[in-house]
Amino acid sequence: MQIISFLFEKHLDKTVLVIAVILSILMLSADDDSQINSARAISSFLLYPVDRASSYFSDMEQLKEENLRLRELAATLHHERERLTQFREERNRLRQLLGFRKDSFFEFIPCEVTARSSNIFHHSVTVDRGKGSGIKVGMAVVGYRGLVGRVVQVFGSSSRVLLLNNKSMSVSCLDKRSRVVGMLNWERGNLFRLDFIGREEDVLQGDTLITSGFGKILPKGFPVGTVFQVAEEKTELSMRVSVVCMTELNTLEELFIVVGGRDWDSEDIFNRLDIVKDPAR
Amino acid sequence: MTLIRAIVAAFVVFILQVTVVHRMSVVGARPDLMLVLLVVFVLDRNPVMAIIIGFSLGFLQDLGNASFLGMNALAKSLIGYGIARYASGFLPENIFFKSLLILVASLVSSIIVLNIMSTFNPLTVLVSFFRHSILSAVYSALVGVVVFLILKLFPRRVVRSGGRY
Numbered sequence: 326m327q328i329i330s331f332l333f334e335k336h337l338d339k340t341v342l343v344i345a346v347i348l349s350i351l352m353l354s355a356d357d358d359s360q361i362n363s364a365r366a367i368s369s370f371l372l373y374p375v376d377r378a379s380s381y382f383s384d385m386e387q388l389k390e391e392n393l394r395l396r397e398l399a400a401t402l403h404h405e406r407e408r409l410t411q412f413r414e415e416r417n418r419l420r421q422l423l424g425f426r427k428d429s430f431f432e433f434i435p436c437e438v439t440a441r442s443s444n445i446f447h448h449s450v451t452v453d454r455g456k457g458s459g460i461k462v463g464m465a466v467v468g469y470r471g472l473v474g475r476v477v478q479v480f481g482s483s484s485r486v487l488l489l490n491n492k493s494m495s496v497s498c499l500d501k502r503s504r505v506v507g508m509l510n511w512e513r514g515n516l517f518r519l520d521f522i523g524r525e526e527d528v529l530q531g532d533t534l535i536t537s538g539f540g541k542i543l544p545k546g547f548p549v550g551t552v553f554q555v556a557e558e559k560t561e562l563s564m565r566v567s568v569v570c571m572t573e574l575n576t577l578e579e580l581f582i583v584v585g586g587r588d589w590d591s592e593d594i595f596n597r598l599d600i601v602k603d604p605a606r
Numbered sequence: 607m608t609l610i611r612a613i614v615a616a617f618v619v620f621i622l623q624v625t626v627v628h629r630m631s632v633v634g635a636r637p638d639l640m641l642v643l644l645v646v647f648v649l650d651r652n653p654v655m656a657i658i659i660g661f662s663l664g665f666l667q668d669l670g671n672a673s674f675l676g677m678n679a680l681a682k683s684l685i686g687y688g689i690a691r692y693a694s695g696f697l698p699e700n701i702f703f704k705s706l707l708i709l710v711a712s713l714v715s716s717i718i719v720l721n722i723m724s725t726f727n728p729l730t731v732l733v734s735f736f737r738h739s740i741l742s743a744v745y746s747a748l749v750g751v752v753v754f755l756i757l758k759l760f761p762r763r764v765v766r767s768g769g770r771y
Contacts, residue, residue: 336701338653345661345683352668352676353722368624368669375621 365444431544433467433581434458438481439483448488449474452580455482463542465583471548471571472496473538473580484582489549490515491576498549499537506537507566509549515574517550519566528566529553612647624670635741637749638712640667644682645689645708646753649697653690659688674722681718685711701754704714708750709756712743 331339371375436458440451453512458480464476468484474494478485487494489511498519507519507524521529532552538545554567622673623639630636640663648656662680668675689711697703716739717731724730 338657338691341654341657342687345657346680348661349664349676351678352679354676355675370626371617371669372621375625518645572697 338495339518354537355472369516390536424563432584434460434584436484436575436580436582438580439497448490448574448575449477450486450488450580452484452486452582453482454582455480455483455484458582459584460582465536465543465547467547467581467583472543473572473574473577475543476582486580488574488577489517491569495569496543496549497539498534499545500552501527501533501535502534503546505538507534509534509568512567515570517568518571519568522560522564522566524557524564526564528552528555528564533567547583616643618690620663620666620670623667624641633741634738635745638715638742638747639746640664640678641682641685641712641715641746642684642708642750642753644749645704645711646757648686648694649704649707650687650694651690653687656686656694657683657692658686660684676714676716676721677719680722681715683717685719688714701758705747705750706752709743709747712746713730713739716743 335487372437382574421584434454436452436454438450439453442449452466460479462475462479465472466474466476472489474488474491476484477487489496489509491511494511496504498509499506503526505522505528507522507528509517510518512518519528519534530552534549534552536543536545536547536549550568550570552566553569556567557563558565613635619639619642627636644660644663646653647659651659660682661679663686664679665676667678667682693707697707713735716735720731720734720739724734756767
């Protein structure tokens, strides 16, 4: 009792200070993470509304900055586009002088995927554009990053698109760097194989493959995939070129149907394709 | 100042400290608003109350940075006690001296905090003290001048209410 009286009556301030210091040291020396986690939970509970309000304003600042950057980019791209348009016209003039066909440029119709096939070897999707939008069989379909397939069936207001990851689909591709041509075939998942590549041909890991435009079914120049492995085949005559597709084909949502770049009405190949029986049907 | 007002003030300053102060950073220095509030609260209080206030404010500040739970509680308890025990009553009624008190308190707080964070490594403490703490202490003192000027407008209701909480 005397000690308590001594501590809490005569030296109350020092006693309280010692208690506060001991409490602080105990908190500091606690190696149990649960205490810290509890503290974090309390502080986040207290700060949640303020954090929300604060992040709203900081987001606004970020949006303003981003908007400014995008305006600058848009202005730069606008000038760049003007310059490239002039180059295009000049190129067309020169091609005409040399007797080449006049080059035309692609037009895209945006569409949304409305259904997917359930067959694991026959991947296709249905999109919400059909004859009413001018879609024809054979038209190429691209995603944001590159080619995803081509239209194989057209209905009134929808179309079926055969995807690249389909056993019945081969795409003639060109190595963007070395211009080596090969035939792209699906293997599994998002992996493809580039066939008919001789062992002396110049294909390297990291090369981008684009559509070759051969056969006039798919337009030339759309990115398709990236070479991720090059190995010699056992026969030693050809190389095994593994390719990963540019677009994740299992998560397609928005696509673009390529309607420009060709005079579709006069190209009878696509009309003929209309009547060719779809092998997957 | 009633207890409720004090608690509200503590929470408002805590929220400002955690959310706004990092945007007021000048050459890496940030004011310690909780310390300014501590000085405002404990001036003319008895040491026991000053320790409790210091511990509470420090603990609240620790909640905002839970990596070192107890660090600010320790520093502010000691500072609260020091101010109430040795500065209150002797300090002239002058904003300059009160701001000087904040400057000293901020430096002491930095020394305690830096020692805990660096596990008593004198070189780290010394470098961080000269690199960050002095400027932050000056910044806190300047904020203190503003706070005391504002409080001077409401002397009876806020600073010299004489009420105990």
